[in-house]
Every structure is written in C-alpha cells, then in structure tokens.
Amino acid sequence: MDACDISFCGETLRACSSGALWWEARRTLVVADLHFGKSERLARRGGALLPPYETAATLDRLAAEIGVRAPACVVCLGDSFDDDEASRSLAEAQRLRLAALMAGRDWVWVAGNHDPGPLALGGRHLAEWHTGPLAFRHAAVPETAAGEVSGHLHPKLRLVARGRVVARPCFVHDARRLILPAFGAYTGGLWTDHPAIRDLMGPGACAVLTGRPCRALPLAAASPARAAG
C-alpha cells in the first residue's frame, strides 16, 4: 500500500493511502471516524434510505489494513459508531466480523461526540489515551502539549495541478498535532482552509493526501476552497 512517513514528536508515523495511521515502533494502527451504522441512524430518524452497506465497506477496508500491518494494537479515535443505538443494533454478521478483527490484539475505543458512552463491545473504552510522547483523543483541543493525535474534523484538501482539480481526504499536521482523515465510508470532509482546521495549525503545517499518490504537501498549497463538499 502507498504510504508517506511523517516525523512527529520524535516518532516516525506512516500516513497510509487508506487514511489509517501506522505507528511501526509500537505496532499500532490508528483510524478515525468510522461512523458505523450511519445509514441506519438516518433511516431511523425518518431521513433518506441510503444503501445500507457502509458498515460492510468500512469493515472491508479496515480488515485489509489490519491484514497488511498485523497490528498489536488498534486505536479508533472516536465517532466509531454514528450513535450509541448504532453500536447496539450492529448486525450479527458484522458484530462477528468486528470480533474476529479484534481477537488477539489490544483494541482502544476512544470516545467521540457521536458515541460518548462505553460501547457494548470488547476492547478498552477511554476518553483519551496517552502513550509515549503521544496523546490520542477524538477532537483536537485548543491548548495542548505537543503530540496530540485526533480525528473529528474529517480534513479534505483541494489541489489544482496543471488545471486538474483533485480533492482528497487528507492528514494534516504541524509540529504539535496531527489530525487524521475520516476512515468511514459515508463521511464527508471539511476543507483544510476552514477556520476549524486552519486555526489549529501553526506555521509549516503539512498535509498528506490519501489515495494515490500518498504525498505530503505544505498545507498552504491547498487551493482556496469553498465550503465542504
């Protein structure tokens, strides 16, 4: 799989083209914003009946990444489920599939704004997880020590390369913090020049595009964007 190494707080972290983050030294795989059960939640609320396959699609991609990396630990950075009800009503086949992925490894569910409570699933349930120089939490906090790894914002970058417009989910980071793109199938994004992202990033911030090629660019290179898309 295509990937791009990021030096962050003395550690080497690999931003994968899938949107997952691989911490080789700790054999730890990090994913953000899986949003399992999103279509079911919309339907329950009387909204659109979207194709009910996003949980299967997200699990397929997660299984592929786990198959390649064989992590000792998997960290889900919150909003793993679209709401608590979604975690309870996970279909049996998908529950079994998830259990098979979790078997034999440490699994950390970090709480998100969509799924604040502990989930009826195995693994550890934490509000934040601190290990080594890094702190894993769902949403970036304004004042924080260096080494914060978060999700929540679904960053997405727009690049105009010789007239061709490319829009991709992306990682963004500066010396102090790193924000992962959303890993879930049915997730939109926030353009990297949105104040919610821009105001968090210091000078010299970089983005890493997901997809191929998985490349790092200065964040300032992003083309001025509209609202989310």
Add this chain to the structure above:
Amino acid sequence: MLPEPFAGWFARRGWTPHPHQLELLARAQAPATLLIAPTGGGKTLAGFLPSLMELGAAPGPGLHTLYVSPLKALAADIRRNLAAPVAEMGLAVRIEDRTGDTGQAQRARQRTDPPHILLTTPESLALMLSYEEAPRIFGGLGRVVVDEIHALAESKRGDQLMLGLARLQSLAPGMRRVGLSATVEDPPALAEFLGGGARVMLADPGPEPDIAILETQVPPPWAGQGGRHAARAVIDLIAGARTTLVFINTRAQAELFFQALWAENDADLPIGLHHGSLSREARARVEAAMVEGRLRAIVATGSLDLGIDWGSVDLVVQIGAPKNVKRLVQRIGRANHRYNAPSRAVLVPANRFEVLECRAALQAVRARDLDGEKRGEGPLDVLCQHILLTACAAPFAADALYDEVRTAGPYAGLTRADFDACLGFCATGGYALRAYDRWQRLVERGGKWGLRDPRRARALRMNIGTIVDPETLAVRLKGRGGAPLGEVEESFAATLAPGDTFLFGGQTVRFESLREMVVEVTKNPVRDPKIALYAGTKLATSTALAERMLRLIATPADWAVLPGYMRDWLDAQARLSALPRPDRLLIETYPRGDRQHLCLYGFAGRNAHQTLGLLVTRRMEMAGLEPLGFVANDYALLIWGLASIADPAALLGREGLREGLEGWLGENAVMKRTFRNVATVAGLIERNLPGKRKTGRQATFSTDILYDTLRRYDPGHLMLRITRAEAGRGLVDFGRIEAMLARAEGRIDVVRAPHVTPLSAPLLLEIGKVPIRGGAAETRLIAEEADRLLAEAGLVP
C-alpha cells in the same frame, strides 16, 4: 360563429377567428385534443376560448381550467395577455398564476379559494397534487391546457406532468385535456404522450419562412463556435431590421459574441444580453426593455427559446449551427410573431463544418422534415418521486395507483414488476440487504400505502422536480451589499485563481475570492479576459441533421450551393483522402510531428464521439497503443498517440465497446453525474436547496460514494438500472455509437494519409482536448506538483 360577447370583441379588434380556434371550440367536449399551429397562430387564445365561454359572465366558484407551461415567465406572460380580453368582454373570471415565484400568502389562499383559471408549471402542479386538499382543489376541474407540450415532452418534466394529469383525471373524471404545440415531428406520438385518447388537429402551417445563410467577406474559421468573424455583418443586419433576436447556443458564447458585437457597434445601437446564468433581476430588466421597444437586439441563449411574445421582432439571427431542426424552426418562428407573415431568419455558421450543417438545416426546414429522437419509456426515477408525493396527499392502494399510472402516455407500457420495484424502493430502499424493515418510509396499513412518519411530507415536497441543476455558485460584486450578478457552475469557479478575469453579464470582472458559497468579483475594464467557460449544456447535432450533412458531403453534384472555399476544401479532401459516406465509416490515420493520429468520421454528435473517445483510447491503452489524448466535435473523433494503429477497425468491435461501457465507463464522472440526477429525482438523496446546502459541516458527503458503494455491494439495484438506462442517451449517448456502427455494418474504409487531411485539420484546432487520464498520468501530475510546491516552500521533496 362566435356568440356574444366574444363575436363583438373580435369584431372591435378587426379580427376574424382562425379556423382552428373555431374548430377547437366545436370540439370543446372531446376528452383530449392536440392542436398544432404555427407560432403566432393564436394557439393560446384557442386553448382558452372554450374555458372563457364555459365560465361566461357569471361563473360559479372553484377551479375550472388549469394551464401548464414549461416556463414560469410564460405563465406570467399569459396571465397579462388574458387580462385584457377578459376585462374588455366584461367576464368575471379570476385568473392567477402559481409558480415557484408565487408568494406564501397567495399560495395559501389558492389552496382554500382557487381561481377559475390557474396558470402554473409541472413542478407547482406536482406540489399542489401532494397536498391533502388536492381532491377538493381539483375535484371540479373541467379543462387542462398544456402549452408548448413538445418542449415538455423532451424532458422528464413532461413525464412528471403526464403522471400529474393521470392523477387529476382520477380526481376529476370529467376533465378534458388540450395540448398546444408549434413544432412537432411526429404528431401521433405526441398525442399518445398527451394521453386521454387525444386526437390531432392541424392548423394551416402558414407561409414558408424566409431563411438565408450569411455569406461573410471573410470565410468562417476552421474551428470554434463563437461566430466572432461575423460580428460586423450581424451589426449591419441589426441596423437594417426593426428588432432582432440573436440566438447563440451556450452562455459563454453569448457573452463573447455580445462583447464582439459591441466592439463593432459604432452607431451605439441598444443591444441587450439574456441568458440563464444572469440574475433574475438582470434578465427582468432586459425583458422589460424589450417589451417597451427600447432595444434593437437581444443576444440570447435557450433561455428565450419558448413562446414569450415580444411582438415587434422581425429578424432572427442564429449564430452557430442550430444542432437541431426543431429548435431552429422554433427560433425562426420568433420573428414576425404574426400569423401569415413569413418569418425572416439568417443563419451564421461559426466554422467550416457548420457551413455544411446550416445548409443541411436549411434543406430540412424547407422539406418540413423535423428531427426528433424517439421518446423512451417513462423514466422510473420520476415514477418513484410521483409515488412518494402521492403518499404525501393520502394513503393509496398499489393496484389502483398502478392502473392510474398506466393511463399516462409515457407509462402506458409500464410492467407491474417495474412498478413494484419503484414502490419497493420508495418503501424500503429496495436493497438486496433488507436493512430497513423497521424504518420503512412507506408502510402498508389496511391495504393502503402511506407515510410511516407524516412529518416527512415536508422534506419530500422540498425535493419536487426533475431538473437537477449543476451545482452553481452565486456571483457578487465584492463589498458590503455587493450587487448579485448571477451564477456560475461550481466546476468553473474551482478553476479560478484570484486575479483571473472573465466575461460576465457583458462586462469583464476580476475574480477576488470565494467566500462561503459566493464568488466575489470586482469590475475590471481589461481588454482580454480569461474566457468564461461556464459552458452550460452542449447540444449534439441531431441524427437527422447529421445524416443530411453526410449526404451533402458525399454528393459533389450538390455542392453548387456551397461557397467556393467550401468546394475547394471538400475537393482537397476527396483528392488527398476520401469523402465520408452515409453507408460507410471513414477512418484516417496519419503521422504529424512525433505523434500518430487517427480520425474517425462518425457524424454521431459530440456526446457520442466523446464517449467513443473514452472507450477507444481505453482499448488502445490495453493493447499497448499508447494513446495520449483525443478531441471530439459533432462530426468526428480525433485520437493521437505514440504508436501507429495497424487495424483501427479492431478497436470498434461492438462487444468490446459494450464491455468497456459496463466496466470502465462505470467509473466515469459522467455516469456519476447521471447517478446523482437519478438519485435526486427518485428521492434517494435530498437535493441541495438554496440556503440549506453544504454549510461546511463534515457530515455531508458526495453521492459518488453512494454510487461506488452500490456498484460494489448491490449492483442490481434499481438506481443503477435507471442510471444505465439513462447512459444510453444524453451525455453518454451510447445508443448513437451503436446506431453508427450498425449503419456502417462493418463497411469501414481506412485511409493511410501522409499528413494531416483537410477534413480532420479543424479538429486539431478544436478546444476541449481530453488528455488520457488514469492512475499513471494523474499520479505523475500530482507528484510533480507536490515536488514543485515543496521546493517553492523551501522544503526538500
């Protein structure tokens, strides 16, 4: 003869009723009639006379006649035009219009106290039919008049309207229908579309139009659609006429030509500009100036195509080939909007191929041979929307609705299986994985289907309509309270960098910033703006017109009608290569520079050639033939690459192309856009409404994701079936590729020329070249760009 007060009113005006007006009156009790009469033939009055007579001087309460037109502006125009005769004859008939522009208070009043005659659009009718009060509003309806029905029949709006008429007929069994149309290629088919067993009534078509093709001092350029070479000549035409309508095919071309006209406008003739990207205020200003006779000419796009009456227009100029004979006839009819006066029109070919196309169009008009693609079966996404809206009004029985729907012309052949698939989609989503049994949108209670949650009716009503606009952004002058100028397509806005200039509304503006959903610009009087490419729809030359062109090219004896430079061009082609022929397919190959070229003269229209270019280059890539790019126009496809093609015919195997369409094209952006339209119309997703669209929340995501997910996990889903069916027409237009190959039946002539051939030369100058995209190319582009940006930022790649 007419009774009073109608006879007196006609007499006071010195008018005699047209025979078709009297005939329609005589047949006022017939269940359905399609009246075909030329523009200016008093069609609309013919449509309303029976209603006015039935209503008379002391009409009872309630809605008597519903008038449906494709344009909001037309509904308002008709209301104004009817007001005068109604007042002059002392009729106590209340006439109101009801469109998307109608205010809340008036809408609410119309629900409780409808007028005698209501003028509306298909979308507003669909909305009214979704109200619980629909049976009360429409129960006493006597007549429905569908104006410009040929225009409605060209799109899904017509399908939606016909479903609406089927509903109305159930609510008001005595309702009679009248369809009005000027230009029809196949009257019986249109009568079938109107339904109700409609009979056709043909009025006297009037005198032959007086059409000429403009011969300029300078021959038109080899390529391009702008017609700027003719600006001087067109100014002279405008100066010699009272009022001129100048039609041009796209908005960007309208902007450019408008600018070119003003550059030649020494006498400062008042000339206005009108197209769909301009703000409503700007359009209204131009329309008002036209009505008051303050303009000598308007440069316009299709936004002015339909029958609003401008009265004094005596000349129509068509810049660029008309692409479609029916549209040309419609446009020509705008000159001398009076019965029995010939329309005067001038065609201005914008390039050499268009000289041939204009000539072919002229022949077709004279032969009264209108083209028209055959109408397909009623689309199922429209039916899905209709089912959901029907449920908004009241629960329904599936059997009864199925029977009702089949009384609508476009759905006469609907199978029960397809109906049930649509009902299933509306109720449960229709997925192979039955995930939503608890959360169905429609549930069956006591044999009737209704909304599970009646509060959803509001959201469903917000989604009414079958036109899914491309995502557009508002354009405003920068600064506090900057004036709105109109809108541009999002894809165009995405290519702008601060400082870029483009033409908009006849002035050059400078792009400053994109804030929220608004393109902020400043006025900038520079001479040469970056060209505005907010292209709008590109029409493809119709099949009938393309065939006429082919016959003209293949018959040197008929070239006498062509200017000398055209004969020289075709002579050179015959000498150096060969002439394309109707019953064969000509392919040329030749080297140029370090590249090999392949030119295929399909005459199948721009969209089909574009699709063929995608499919053939894909096959070339798999065969190691290293294609670099291609370009298509309405007449031919030109491909270039590194390798010479030994056997071009092998690239055109029908099976292989089909396979490519199913597989690779499935990932194409055009298919994704088609899916987005289908999914929006059917109600799978809610359309982005102004004011509530993407607000920077990360929750919204692209429909491309839904498309990819369905293709992978539920490939047989109804939405994909509909998307594939649409791909056969429209932007993908695969049907015409197949027709072209069937026509040639393997009679493919390959000419190996030593250098560029005369007929293919214009394609080298054509804009819109498509580079071969794909993993490798895009990867290299991004990598290069990333290196450059890192270097620029002082970082090591």
